[in-house]
Amino acid sequence: MCGIGHIPVLPNEVLDALSPSDGDVIVDLTAGRGGHASMLAKQCAPSNVILFDLDAQNLSFASTRLERETSIKPICFHANFATAAQTMSKQGLKADVLLADLGFASNQMDEPERGLSFLREGPLDMRLNQSSGRTAATIVNEYSEQELADLIFTKGEDPFSRQIARKIVSERAKEPILSTTRLANVVRDAYGSKARASRMNPATRTFMALRIAVNDELMALDALLHDVEASCRKGAEGWLQPDARVGVISFHSLEDRKVKQSFTALEKAGLATRLNRKPIQATDEEVASNPRARPAKFRAMRVLHASS
Ligand SMILES: C[S@@+](CC[C@H](N)C(=O)[O-])C[C@H]1O[C@@H](n2cnc3c(N)ncnc32)[C@H](O)[C@@H]1O
Numbered sequence: 001m002c003g004i005g006h007i008p009v010l011p012n013e014v015l016d017a018l019s020p021s022d023g024d025v026i027v028d029l030t031a032g033r034g035g036h037a038s039m040l041a042k043q044c045a046p047s048n049v050i051l052f053d054l055d056a057q058n059l060s061f062a063s064t065r066l067e068r069e070t071s072i073k074p075i076c077f078h079a080n081f082a083t084a085a086q087t088m089s090k091q092g093l094k095a096d097v098l099l100a101d102l103g104f105a106s107n108q109m110d111e112p113e114r115g116l117s118f119l120r121e122g123p124l125d126m127r128l129n130q131s132s133g134r135t136a137a138t139i140v141n142e143y144s145e146q147e148l149a150d151l152i153f154t155k156g157e158d159p160f161s162r163q164i165a166r167k168i169v170s171e172r173a174k175e176p177i178l179s180t181t182r183l184a185n186v187v188r189d190a191y192g193s194k195a196r197a198s199r200m201n202p203a204t205r206t207f208m209a210l211r212i213a214v215n216d217e218l219m220a221l222d223a224l225l226h227d228v229e230a231s232c233r234k235g236a237e238g239w240l241q242p243d244a245r246v247g248v249i250s251f252h253s254l255e256d257r258k259v260k261q262s263f264t265a266l267e268k269a270g271l272a273t274r275l276n277r278k279p280i281q282a283t284d285e286e287v288a289s290n291p292r293a294r295p296a297k298f299r300a301m302r303v304l305h306a307s308s
Contacts, residue, residue, distance in 0.1 A: 004107040005033050005106055005110065006033040006035060007106070007290045007292070007293075008032075008101070009296045010282055011036070014099065014205075014247060015039060015040065015248070017245065017247055017280075018040065018099060018245045018300065019245060020041070020043045020044045020046065023043050023045070023096075024046050024047065024096035025049075025093060025097070026046045026099075027049075027051075027052075027095040027097065028040070028099050029052045029100040029120075030099070030100050031051035031059050033065065034051075034063070034065035037049060037099075038065055038066050038069045038070060040097060041069075041072055048093070049072050050074060050077070050095070051063060051066070051075070054078075055079065055105075055128050055129060056078050056129075059076055059078055061142070075091075081224055082220040082224060084162045084215075084224065084239075085224075085230070088239045093239070095239065095240050097244065099246075099248075100249070101249040102249060102255055103250075106292060112180075114126065115136060115180050118180055118181070118204070118207050119184075120180060121180060122173055122179065123135075123170060123179060123180075124140060124178055124179060126207075126210055133215075134209035136211070136213075137177070138237070139210060139213060140172065140183060141177060141178075145165045145166060145255075148164070151210070152165060155208070155218070155254070156209030156212075157253075157254075163191070168183075168186055168190075177184075183206070184202075194208060218255070221248075221259075222258065225259065227239070228240065228246055228262070229262060232267045232271035235305040238305075242304075243302060243305075244302070245275070246300065246301050246302075247299070248298070249299040250299075251295070251296060252294050259263040260279070266301065267301070273302045273304055274301045275300040275302060280300075
């Protein structure tokens with residue numbers, strides 16, 4: 001991984017399901033460090049590779065990597081994939097292969113100044129797009145106790161959400177909570193003696209909830225799934241080609257549930273075929289060499305336009 005900062009998960013499974021072919025337009029909605037995009041592009045002679053990412057640095061890294069490894073100059077959009085359908089349609093672009101590998105890349109987690117890791121001292125930022133939007137510090141210091149408890153419960157599924165929210169509110173009254181390690185300590189204190197019994201770091205779920213909220217991750221996924229469905233209904237007028245393959249890799253159950261429901265509904269409506277009934281997960285061998293792959297769940301489908 002050295003220098004690249006992220007190992008793509010489920011590489012063979014993604015290639016198999018999305019089966020890129022010569023002339024395809026390959027769209028990677030979460031370019032990251034360019035691992036999946038480069039791998040998909042090397043598999044065929046695409047007519048275009050299109051990259052999206054909220055993170056300008058990752059987008060630029062992925063673009064340079066793709067050009068270096070495949071001699072293809074990708075079309076890049078520093079944008080949320082929630083806007084992909086609109087952006088692609090405006091440019092007259094249609095996807096044959098569409099991939100979303102959700103969440104954050106390892107290099108982002110490893111950079112303390114992004115504030116994504118409770119193990120590294122850094123500012124409570126958590127924005128994937130560092131040029132806009134509110135930070136985690138704003139949420140932690142400005143939400144009411146009830147709003148914090150709801151957030152940590154609904155997006156982090158933490159059973160101690162109320163205790164954590166109460167502790168945050170009492171601690172921030174002394175001094176605003178502005179760093180990752182201070183928040184991690186506050187959460188640990190809220191867990192009290194239960195912290196020792198917890199298999200994961202007590203801060204894990206609170207940090208996940210905040211990251212999801214800061215980056216509006218569930219809203220973006222909803223918008224994407226809505227636009228995929230709309231394209232399937234529009235047939236040839238849509239932004240997905242007849243026969244397009246769509247894949248989503250998710251890292252927590254809230255996301256996987258949404259993808260499952262959407263793909264199942266499209267199949268029931270006769271607009272798509274699911275390429276796997278159960279989510280594809282990493283083998284023990286992959287997890288041993290890339291522990292980040294452990295929670296990954298991959299679902300894929302093929303568009304069935306009326307005209308196809
Ligand atoms: C798991 S990484 C992708 C890694 C990539 N597949 C690779 O092989 O290097 C996720 C990337 O998606 C970006 N991202 C997350 N949510 C996004 C969104 N809603 N729109 C665009 N990019 C997003 C993150 O900034 C990050 O770079």
